[in-house]
Amino acid sequence: MSATTKNTPKTEKINSMITTAGGTMQYQWEKPMPVTMNGYLPFFSEYLYAGGRFDSQVNTCPLEYKSNNAPQVRDVLGTAVVSILNGYIRYRQAGKLYGDEIPAQCLNMKKFVSYDSLRRAFVNTEDGEITAWLEKQLLDCCEPLLGVDYILDQDPTVKVLYGNQEGAELGYNPKKPGRPSHCLHTFCVAGARLLLNTEVRPGNETAGKYSHDGLWNILARQLPRSRYPKLIRGDIGFGNDETMSGCEARQVDYLFKLRQSANVKKLIDELSSDAALEWLDAGKGWQGCETRLQLMGWTHSRRVIVLRRLAEEDRHMEASTSRETLQNVIGRLTNTGGRRLLHLSATGCLGTKTMEMFERISAFLKNMLSTAPQLNNEYRWARILTEAFKSFLHGEALAPGEIDGQFVLPLP
DSSP states (O other): OHHHHHHSOOOOOOOEEEEETTEEEEEOOOOOOOEESOTTHHHHHHHHHHHTHHHHHHHHOOOOOOSTTSOOHHHHHHHHHHHHHTTOOSGGGGGGGTTOHHHHHHTTOSOOOOHHHHHTTTTTSOHHHHHHHHHHHHHHHHGGGGGSOOEEEEEEEEEEOOSOOTTOEEOOOSSSTTOEEEEEEEEEETTTTEEEEEEEEETTOOSGGGGHHHHHHIIIIIOOGGGOOSEEEEOGGGOSHHHHHHHHHTTOOEEEOOOOOHHHHHHHHHHHHOTTOOOEEEETTEEEEEEEEOOTTOSSOEEEEEEEEOOOOOOOOOOOOOHHHHTOEEEEEEEETTEEEEEEEEOSTTHHHHHHHHHHHHHHHHHHHHHOTTOOHHHHHHHHHHHHTHHHHTTOOOOOSEETTEEOOOOO
16 A cells, blocks of 8 residues: 555645536646747747747847846847737737747747837837838848849838827728828849848838838848849839839839820720731730830830730639647646756647647758757758748749848859
8 A cells, every 4th residue: 555655746735626518628737938819839840940030030130228127138139029920010019928938038038028119119110210121131041042033022001000100191091981091112023932131111102102211222222233133013003104204214114004094095905906916925825915005104115015805703812821720839847857848739629730840840951950069040041941942943942042141143
């Protein structure tokens, strides 16, 4: 009897019984252990570490504190990064992270800061300094991809605002007419959906001409000539002489839609009624015809392509994302014998798939770190992008275009 008692492991005392609709259950209070609803963060922090992205952001950040009671820069940026990753759109929502120890440890942070500390972080910092820092970080993230032929998409998007916010103006607002808004002029790599830059302008500046400053800034300051896009693409808001002349002056090809003005409609009718005209196959049921056109306000005639196709049932496909699926992971941290052990549970109907995806990503990162430990962050990041965008690259391997601030010229 005594031997059995010695070999029986000690357990927490069962406190009481509780009656539920599903029957009677026993419950017990356990010693508090760190628990997180952000169980995906260990894998995301491994990705950040392997590519050196978060450390680079922290080391180059112009944010500076002089008070001994001020938070650490790494803690402020870590709070911002995880808040954005979780889809938070207000500073107060960052308070949900306060006291969450496990993600903080994964990012080598002391703690998540309060939403007030996050809100006041950049108040006394020069806008130009912050903008230059963020632009450099964005370029470093996607720079290896820009060594292949790519299309630069530009698009203005209305952001509805509530309350009094800086720069909010009444303008074109299809979702909430009469509400003030901002207009986000975005520039991204087509196909890869990788953002190069975004300009926030008042809501009454939605026309394509308000994208010029951001576009010319990308071509003049951010990208060397070897990283220019193969093509700049835009909607009808960019099919004007000023935008096209700017591209021509910088020797960059472009493709813009044209408004169906009277002269454009006249051209379409002429081409459609010409029985002797040969329409070429443009793929996916489309036919194309090439000609030249000069509209009022244009300094010279330009090459235009008219497309037509047979009528078919309309279809609308939304871009799918796996971020929410991958974030449905709960984690619990235990310390046993000097070893930190994470207990992870992938929730939801796609839990098994989530677990398999994380294991596959983690295996790739571990293999890269173990087989090529001598590689610097730039080469590691190029390998990560090669794997992440392999369908976009069609098997082509990327190499870093910039190392220690110096652009590397590709070999002939």
